[in-house]
Structure formats: C-alpha cells, structure tokens
Amino acid sequence: MPADAVNRPTASEALGAFVACSSWDDLGDMVRRQAKRSLLNFVGCALGAADEGPVAAAVSVLAGVSGPPRASLIGRTERFDVLNAAFVNAIAGNLFDFDDTHLATVIHPTAPVAPVVLALAESRGATGEAMLTALALGMEVECRIGNAVSPAHYARGWHITATCGVFGAAAAAAKLLGLSAEQTAHALGIAASEAAGLVENLTTAAKNIGVGNAARNGLLAALMAEAGYEAAPGAIEGPLGWARASGDVPDIALMLGGLGRDWELLANAFKPYPSGVVLHAVIDACLELRADHAIDAAMIEAVTVSGDALLLARGDRAVRNERDARVSIQHSAAVAFLFGAAGLAEHSLAAADDPRVRAFRAIVSPRLDATLPKGAARVEVRLKDGRTFTATVVDARGSLGKPMSDAEIEAKVRALAAGGRSTSRVDAIIDRIWRVDALADAGALMALLSAAED
Amino acid sequence: MPADAVNRPTASEALGAFVACSSWDDLGDMVRRQAKRSLLNFVGCALGAADEGPVAAAVSVLAGVSGPPRASLIGRTERFDVLNAAFVNAIAGNLFDFDDTHLATVIHPTAPVAPVVLALAESRGATGEAMLTALALGMEVECRIGNAVSPAHYARGWHITATCGVFGAAAAAAKLLGLSAEQTAHALGIAASEAAGLVENLTTAAKNIGVGNAARNGLLAALMAEAGYEAAPGAIEGPLGWARASGDVPDIALMLGGLGRDWELLANAFKPYPSGVVLHAVIDACLELRADHAIDAAMIEAVTVSGDALLLARGDRAVRNERDARVSIQHSAAVAFLFGAAGLAEHSLAAADDPRVRAFRAIVSPRLDATLPKGAARVEVRLKDGRTFTATVVDARGSLGKPMSDAEIEAKVRALAAGGRSTSRVDAIIDRIWRVDALADAGALMALLSAAED
Numbered sequence: 004m005p006a007d008a009v010n011r012p013t014a015s016e017a018l019g020a021f022v023a024c025s026s027w028d029d030l031g032d033m034v035r036r037q038a039k040r041s042l043l044n045f046v047g048c049a050l051g052a053a054d055e056g057p058v059a060a061a062v063s064v065l066a067g068v069s070g071p072p073r074a075s076l077i078g079r080t081e082r083f084d085v086l087n088a089a090f091v092n093a094i095a096g097n098l099f100d101f102d103d104t105h106l107a108t109v110i111h112p113t114a115p116v117a118p119v120v121l122a123l124a125e126s127r128g129a130t131g132e133a134m135l136t137a138l139a140l141g142m143e144v145e146c147r148i149g150n151a152v153s154p155a156h157y158a159r160g161w162h163i164t165a166t167c168g169v170f171g172a173a174a175a176a177a178k179l180l181g182l183s184a185e186q187t188a189h190a191l192g193i194a195a196s197e198a199a200g201l202v203e204n205l206t207t208a209a210k211n212i213g214v215g216n217a218a219r220n221g222l223l224a225a226l227m228a229e230a231g232y233e234a235a236p237g238a239i240e241g242p243l244g245w246a247r248a249s250g251d252v253p254d255i256a257l258m259l260g261g262l263g264r265d266w267e268l269l270a271n272a273f274k275p276y277p278s279g280v281v282l283h284a285v286i287d288a289c290l291e292l293r294a295d296h297a298i299d300a301a302m303i304e305a306v307t308v309s310g311d312a313l314l315l316a317r318g319d320r321a322v323r324n325e326r327d328a329r330v331s332i333q334h335s336a337a338v339a340f341l342f343g344a345a346g347l348a349e350h351s352l353a354a355a356d357d358p359r360v361r362a363f364r365a366i367v368s369p370r371l372d373a374t375l376p377k378g379a380a381r382v383e384v385r386l387k388d389g390r391t392f393t394a395t396v397v398d399a400r401g402s403l404g405k406p407m408s409d410a411e412i413e414a415k416v417r418a419l420a421a422g423g424r425s426t427s428r429v430d431a432i433i434d435r436i437w438r439v440d441a442l443a444d445a446g447a448l449m450a451l452l453s454a455a456e457d
Numbered sequence: 458m459p460a461d462a463v464n465r466p467t468a469s470e471a472l473g474a475f476v477a478c479s480s481w482d483d484l485g486d487m488v489r490r491q492a493k494r495s496l497l498n499f500v501g502c503a504l505g506a507a508d509e510g511p512v513a514a515a516v517s518v519l520a521g522v523s524g525p526p527r528a529s530l531i532g533r534t535e536r537f538d539v540l541n542a543a544f545v546n547a548i549a550g551n552l553f554d555f556d557d558t559h560l561a562t563v564i565h566p567t568a569p570v571a572p573v574v575l576a577l578a579e580s581r582g583a584t585g586e587a588m589l590t591a592l593a594l595g596m597e598v599e600c601r602i603g604n605a606v607s608p609a610h611y612a613r614g615w616h617i618t619a620t621c622g623v624f625g626a627a628a629a630a631a632k633l634l635g636l637s638a639e640q641t642a643h644a645l646g647i648a649a650s651e652a653a654g655l656v657e658n659l660t661t662a663a664k665n666i667g668v669g670n671a672a673r674n675g676l677l678a679a680l681m682a683e684a685g686y687e688a689a690p691g692a693i694e695g696p697l698g699w700a701r702a703s704g705d706v707p708d709i710a711l712m713l714g715g716l717g718r719d720w721e722l723l724a725n726a727f728k729p730y731p732s733g734v735v736l737h738a739v740i741d742a743c744l745e746l747r748a749d750h751a752i753d754a755a756m757i758e759a760v761t762v763s764g765d766a767l768l769l770a771r772g773d774r775a776v777r778n779e780r781d782a783r784v785s786i787q788h789s790a791a792v793a794f795l796f797g798a799a800g801l802a803e804h805s806l807a808a809a810d811d812p813r814v815r816a817f818r819a820i821v822s823p824r825l826d827a828t829l830p831k832g833a834a835r836v837e838v839r840l841k842d843g844r845t846f847t848a849t850v851v852d853a854r855g856s857l858g859k860p861m862s863d864a865e866i867e868a869k870v871r872a873l874a875a876g877g878r879s880t881s882r883v884d885a886i887i888d889r890i891w892r893v894d895a896l897a898d899a900g901a902l903m904a905l906l907s908a909a910e911d
C-alpha cells in the first residue's frame with residue numbers, strides 16, 4: 004500500500020463527496036443535454052411497455068402492499084408509494100431491452116435511476132434542475148463503478164444493470180434528498196449490500212425483479228442513510244466488500260479518475276432497434292443492401308452475416324419467442340430483408356412466429372470474422388439469380404460513432420408511445436422533457452407521464 | 458456430464474418439488490419441535506430488540522411508504538404491509554446477534570424466514586401446522602443451499618444469512634401461498650436474482666438492510682411467482698447463475714442429498730449469550746473457574762485464553778462499542794469474571810465502556826492452540842496470590858454437543874422480553890408457541906407478539 008493511501012478516501016467516500024458537492028452548474032451543456040436525452044429515451048421505453056404482461060403482473064402484486072399513492076406509474080393510472088413506484092417504472096423502462104446502453108459496461112443506466120428521481124420529485128418536490136442533476140450524477144456513479152469491474156463482472160454472471168444500477172439509484176436519491184457527502188457515502192455502502200441480479204435469469208421475467216429492485220433498493224439505501232443508517236467505509240472495494248465478494252478486483256483509478264471532468268454519461272448510447280446492440284450493425288447492413296439494390300426478400304437464396312466472437316456469442320441462436328428474437332442474428336436479418344424495418348412490431352411474438360420470418364431465418368448463416376471490430380458486421384446476400392452483394396457496417400446507427408439525433412430519439416419515443424397509453428400527450432411529454440430544467444416543480448412532468456385522468 | 462444428468466432436475470426444481478410436496482406429517486417429531494424452538498428463540502430476540510435504534514429508524518422510514526396494515530411488528534404498536542413488516546421483523550430478530558446459528562454455515566436461519574410466515578399467516582390466514590411447516594421447509598432450503606457453498610462463500614465476503622436467507626424466505630412463502638412445485642422453483646430462481654449482503658458491512662447498520670431485504674425479497678419472489686413470473690431453471694447453480702457468479706462451485710449433492718430424510722434444522726443451535734458463537738466456550742470456562750474456585754475478579758492478575766485459529770480470528774480485537782464487545786475474547790472473559798454473567802446487560806454499550814471492564818480486558822491474552830477443536834476454549838487464570846487454575850470447555854452451552862434445553866430457551870426469551878415491551882405477555886407467548894401447531898388461525902400468535910392495545 005502506498006504511504007499516501009492511508010488517508011485516501013474510500014470509493015464510497017470519494018463518490019459520496021462527488022455527488023454531494025456537484026451542482027447543475029458543474030454538469031456543463033453536453034452532460035445536461037445527454038441527461039435529457041437519456042430521460043426522454045427512458046420515458047419512451049416505459050410508455051411503450053406500460054401495458055405489457057410483466058409490468059401488469061408487478062402492478063397487481065404491489066397494488067396490495069403499496070403505501071400512500073405519492074408517485075405515478077408511467078403510462079398507467081395507478082399511483083404507488085415511492086419505493087414500489089420506482090420498482091415498477093424501472094421494470095417498464097428496461098422491459099423491451101430498448102433503453103440506453105453504456106457500451107463499455109453494457110449497463111442500461113437510466114432505467115434503475117430515472118424512476119427514483121421521478122418518484123422523489125413528484126412526492127417531495129424538486130426543481131427540474133435538481134432532478135436532472137441527480138439523474139446525471141446517479142448515472143455517472145453507476146457507470147463508473149461498472150467500469151471498475153468490467154468486463155469480468157458481467158462475464159461471471161452478474162447482470163450489471165441491476166448490480167451497478169443500485170449504486171446509481173442510491174446516489175441519485177441521496178442527491179435529491181439533499182444528503183451530506185458522508186450520508187451519501189453511507190447510502191452507497193448500504194447499496195453495496197443490496198447489489199444483486201443474474202445473467203442466467205436474463206431470458207426470464209426474473210430479470211425484471213433485479214432491475215426493479217435496483218431502483219427500489221437504491222432509493223431505500225438513501226432513505227435509510229437519511230435516517231441515520233451507516234455502512235462500512237470499504238463496502239464497495241474493501242477486502243470483504245461488494246467488488247471482491249463478486250469476484251472482482253476493482254480498478255479504482257477507472258472508478259474515481261477525472262471525477263467531475265470526464266463524464267461516462269457522454270458515452271451513453273440510444274438504440275434505434277429493440278434488440279441487442281451487437282445486432283444493430285447487422286440490421287443496418289441488411290437495410291442498406293435492401294435499399295441500395297432493390298432487393299425483395301423473395302429474391303434471396305442465402306445470407307451470410309460475419310462478425311466478431313461477441314456477435315456470434317450473443318446472436319447465433321434458435322428463436323422460440325420474442326426474447327430470443329431480440330438477440331438473434333438470424334431474426335435481425337430476416338425482418339430487415341422481409342419488412343425493411345426492425346422495430347417493436349418486428350420483434351414481437353407474432354413476428355417471431357411468422358412463417359415467413361421462420362423460413363428466412365433458416366437461410367441466414369453467421370460466420371466468425373475476428374478481423375471485424377467490435378460492434379461491426381458484414382452481410383453478404385446471395386440472390387437466386389446468382390448475384391451477390393456485400394455491405395459492411397462499422398458504426399451502427401445509435402453507436403457512439405453514429406449517435407441517434409435528438410429527432411431520431413423523438414421519433415422513437417413517438418413510436419413507443421403509440422404502443423402505450425399516452426399517445427395524445429406525447430408531443431407535450433417530449434416538449435416538457437427538453438425543457439425540464441426550466442421547471443420549478445419537476446413533479447409536473449409525472450402528471451403528463453401518468454395515464455390517470457386521461 | 459453423466460448420461461443421466463440430462464433429465465436431472467435443477468437445484469431450484471428439486472428444492473421446489475421438496476417444498477411443494479412436503480407436509481406437516483413428513484416433518485417428524487424432532488423437526489417439528491426444533492421448528493418451535495427456533496420460532497420461540499426468534500420471537501424472544503425480536504421482542505428484545507423491538508425498541509432499539511436501528512429498528513426504530515427502519516420503522517420511521519417505512520411508516521411513510523407502508524401499504525395497508527395487514528402484518529404486525531413484533532413488540533411494537535405499528536402494523537405494516539406484509540413486505541415491510543417482514544423487513545422490520547427480520548432486522549429485529551437478528552439485531553443482537555442473539556438468534557440461532559446453523560453452525561456448519563454460520564447462517565442465522567430463522568430471522569429471514571419466520572417474519573415471512575408470520576406476516577402471511579396474519580394477513581392471509583393459515584393454520585399453525587401450515588405456518589410451522591413452511592418455516593421448517595424454508596429454513597431447510599436456506600441451510601442446504603448454504604451448505605453447498607460453505608465455507609468459501611462467507612469467507613469471500615458474502616453475509617450468508619442474507620444471501621441464503623432470501624432462498625429460505627422464498628421457499629417458506631411459496632409453501633404458505635400454496636404454490637405448485639414449478640411455481641416454487643421459479644420463486645427460488647427469482648430469489649437467486651435478489652441474493653445480496655456483505656461481511657464487510659457486518660459492523661454497521663447496513664448489515665440490517667441485507668437481513669431485512671432477505672425476508673422482504675424472498676416474500677416478493679414468491680408473490681411474483683404466484684403472479685406468473687418465471688426464472689431460469691439454472692438460476693441457482695447454472696453457468697451464469699447465483700453460485701458461480703458469487704464465486705462458488707456449489708456442492709449439489711450436499712444441497713439435495715437426503716432431502717426429506719436428513720434435516721439441517723436439527724443442526725440449528727441456540728445461543729445462551731448474545732455474542733459470537735466461538736466465544737461461548739470462553740465464557741463457559743470463565744464462569745466455571747469463577748464458581749469452582751470462588752474467584753473474585755479483584756484477585757486476578759492475568760487471564761490467558763487459548764483456542765484455534767477461528768477463535769483468534771474472530772475474537773481478538775479492540776473494543777470500541779457494543780458491537781465489538783460481542784465479538785471480543787477479552788470482553789467475554791472480563792464480564793464473566795467480573796459479573797458472573799454474559800447476557801444482554803453485559804454486552805451493552807454501558808458495559809463496553811465500563812472502566813472495570815476496560816481494565817479487565819487489558820489483562821486478557823489470547824493464545825493460539827491449534828490442537829483445540831473448533832468451538833473449544835481453554836482458560837488459564839493466574840491469581841495475584843500465585844495460584845493458577847485452568848478450565849477447558851469443548852462443548853459450550855448451546856452447541857450441538859450441549860444444546861439449550863427448552864427451559865433454557867424459555868428463560869432466555871423471558872430475559873429478552875424484559876428488555877422489550879411485551880413482558881406482561883411473555884408467559885402467554887411462550888405457551889402459545891409451544892402449542893402453535895394446534896392453532897386453527899396462526900395469525901392469533903401475532904396478536905400476542907404485537908404491542909398494540911397493550
């Protein structure tokens with residue numbers, strides 16, 4: 004241990020001070036804008052999923068145990084206590100796997116954090132600036148802790164959106180509750196004792212429990228710290244703390260270096276398609292071939308999709324349902340060529356079961372090409388007339404190299420809202436989120452997001 | 458993989474079938490009696506801690522978010538929804554570290570499970586037999602999963618009472634809710650995505666969050682499974698499931714072998730002293746020397762306490778507060794010789810700070826003796842008059858070799874209740890628990906445990 008390490012703050016102390024001491028002014032224009040984009044994208048996803056079965060089931064269970072209705076459910080008429088509302092809204096935001104992605108960690112950073120600041124703003128009152136500041140700081144903490152344990156953490160089986168999301172939720176809640184640096188450190192240390200969620204469960208609804216708990220438990224951690232609960236200084240990185248218990252030796256420099264100067268939030272990406280990020284280059288390449296060469300699906304004899312090991316590991320699989328479809332190379336290529344689109348409708352159970360899609364999936368062959376960079380794909384299509392065409396996409400739509408524009412995010416939100424309940428309000432919602440920092444009462448946003456009194 | 462492994466049930470499937478298919482009749486007299494002893498011991502601990510600061514703080518936080526008051530808090534006037542009541546009662550039962558211990562895993566098995574069956578019995582109705590059956594099965598699942606990952610799991614930093622407690626809570630809730638084997642397996646798989654809690658945090662109130670969440674989250678898992686949520690078949694032991702993500706290769710034979718025939722519940726031990734189990738032989742030896750040789754503390758020049766590496770690792774430490782006192786060899790010897798007792802009063806903050814105790818702690822020296830078996834201690838006392846006496850205790854009071862009698866557990870519960878609010882009712886409580894299996898409505902027990910309408 005270096006001599007100066009003795010008085011060096013622990014991870015939760017350093018992050019606690021960062022969160023407690025950072026203000027709206029410290030964020031800068033880029034981070035502020037990205038926080039709004041993240042919030043808008045999250046809201047669209049939650050609106051779109053509001054009536055889905057797993058959300059409805061969670062609502063039915065929690066309706067019987069929820070406390071005073073102080074926080075709205077996005078796109079629904081019910082109102083719950085803040086903890087249960089955060090749980091449900093986090094599930095909704097993440098349900099379609101259509102939410103944002105911090106690519107370095109594969110954390111979906113907004114879903115566990117935004118529901119917490121929305122519930123607190125609605126129930127306790129907060130300005131738009133305060134709410135957005137808390138959101139940005141929570142996501143920053145979440146992604147930095149994720150950086151420090153990636154990629155081994157996820158590879159070992161931890162669903163990093165849940166395990167790191169709880170820290171983000173705790174930090175954001177602590178900020179909005181006005182906790183001191185010391186209290187915020189305790190909130191983060193408490194959150195360390197709540198981090199859970201498994202990759203093994205990702206293909207089932209158990210995934211939603213992990214994501215919902217991340218939001219709920221992070222908020223609980225902050226509320227308990229506010230009430231005087233404490234945690235060990237080394238809860239995150241200590242010898243018997245979270246990171247090491249989880250099998251990681253955390254990279255503290257990556258976690259704490261450049262705090263307040265370098266923002267992970269700027270590396271947050273938004274998906275144009277509701278499927279695994281690695282598949283987006285596949286979809287783009289197929290759409291490009293289809294458009295450039297006026298290819299009708301009926302003309303196609305075979306499709307070969309080349310990508311690196313990650314693409315093949317994530318995407319080469321049999322499709323039995325819509326969950327499989329969202330992580331299938333074969334399905335991605337099929338719907339892109341068949342329908343010229345790869346949105347929610349093309350990733351539904353109906354699409355997964357569509358005989359035309361089934362037949363097309365059978366003519367798609369994945370192939371390893373280790374020379375292709377991460378996130379890239381090459382698609383070769385062989386037509387029945389003997390012609391072949393090839394397209395290579397390195398920067399997929401929505402990647403950091405080709406980020407979604409504000410207008411594209413808006414269009415995505417409109418499409419999602421059309422599947423939810425709040426279509427009549429979507430223009431107002433979009434407008435309100437772009438100007439959320441001007442709100443004296445950020446809770447007013449939730450009045451728009453709720454489907455109550457529609 | 459052996460050929461027959463293909464159709465072998467997964468851990469959650471096997472445990473789910475065991476829980477769903479086992480009845481009161483299957484438990485046998487020994488298990489039934491031990492379940493009652495566990496419940497009684499738990500209730501005493503929760504009564505004793507009902508007014509402690511960490512319990513009061515949790516109540517104050519959750520009072521603002523609790524749903525319909527369907528479940529009582531032990532020793533308190535408030536009633537909460539089932540999830541929040543389970544959370545608080547689990548914290549209270551475990552707070553003093555005076556609850557039971559499954560020695561092979563160091564799980565405190567009742568605290569995360571009993572609050573769940575009590576809350577469900579009170580809110581939904583259940584016979585005493587049904588409640589006790591669910592308690593026994595939940596604890597069995599909890600300890601068996603713990604066995605399969607011990608001792609490495611705890612050594613790596615996982616607070617096993619919390620991480621395995623959530624499985625016990627899920628299993629017990631599933632049983633009392635009448636879930637099918639399949640639904641129970643899903644509840645266990647969901648619980649795997651909720652397992653959290655750190656050894657690093659054990660010296661702080663963050664510990665309580667882990668234990669409270671184990672009860673709350675286990676109950677949630679069962680409620681969600683009842684509502685149709687599913688989990689991956691291999692959520693517990695699969696390649697990206699809980700055990701492996703936590704760093705363990707689970708011993709499935711230890712987890713599933715002899716299910717329904719061999720009961721871990723019979724290896725559950727009850728503490729005579731509110732301190733670390735390894736210290737109990739130290740206390741017994743000191744009390745024996747004091748009594749046998751009429752030793753007054755003022756006569757003593759020095760005390761040497763010998764034990765194995767575990768005793769020294771757990772017990773040799775500076776005492777700054779009551780939490781330290783409960784895990785201190787020096788404090789254990791000091792109070793035993795000074796007061797001839799080692800109960801709650803002797804492990805309070807006042808006792809930890811008592812100048813006489815401080816002075817005595819300074820003359821106690823731990824010494825490694827690797828030849829002593831686990832759980833044993835030898836105490837050598839040197840008097841100022843030159844005489845020395847030695848006592849060796851292999852089976853401490855409360856150990857499996859010298860278990861607490863029913864009468865001793867009753868006396869412990871009376872002492873604990875005297876520190877809580879329900880002293881006037883303690884006789885009725887004890888009587889009711891010994892006959893709990895005769896209750897047509899087990900919820901009636903909670904009416905006694907609540908301090909409402911006192």
